[in-house]
Amino acid sequence: MPIGELAAITLDAREPKELAEFYCKVTGWDVLFSSDDFTYVGPAGTPRLAFQRVTDHTAPQWPDSAKQFHLDFKVDSLDEAERELLALGATKPEFQPGGEKWLVLNDPAGHQFCITVFS
Template sequence: MSVAKVGAVVLDCPDPRALAGFYAGLVGGTIVDEGEWVDLKADGGPTLAFQAAPGYVAPEWPSADRSQQFHLDLTVEDLDAAEKEVLALGARPLDADDRSRTFRVYADPAGHPFCLCAC
């Protein structure tokens, strides 16, 4: 049994609309523009989301100094129950104190950020 399912793959970028347009040209789908956050509802796959990142520095590959930049949004039925499970698996909270939000931010054991998001 799994704890969560992939809700979106999120890419930080300087211009979410432009990057969403690029990926829409590659994979198709519908763009949902919310300003600093843009979703691409891709046909037959998870949502690609694009988040404005002030001071964005593009990744270089391969490079340890400027590695690839993205995070996973994982949708869950119950944030509290899922939090207990991800912490037991070795995650650590990054921004999970605000219980009024519909998401919480954690780091995986290697330090990559991911969010648990309420369905």
């Protein structure tokens, strides 16, 4: 029997509402709860993404093994998804080890995430 159930994956950010809006556009999810310091997004009844205010948040650097974690998103087309994500405020670091298999991007708060055509 499990001890607990995963409720959310929480990302620190200086502006949690703005970061939540970015991920809502990426995933098509809705905001489930929002306050000045905390926002949950996702489909009801499943683990969610959460964003909490950390006023002195420092974005991880890439490439650097201290990035701690990253999110992966399956997409239909790397080129199309890259264009759309950059238009939403993502940035693309110069170092790209994935070749044609995946891309590393940074969300507006600087967290790394990957897009891939493979699942």
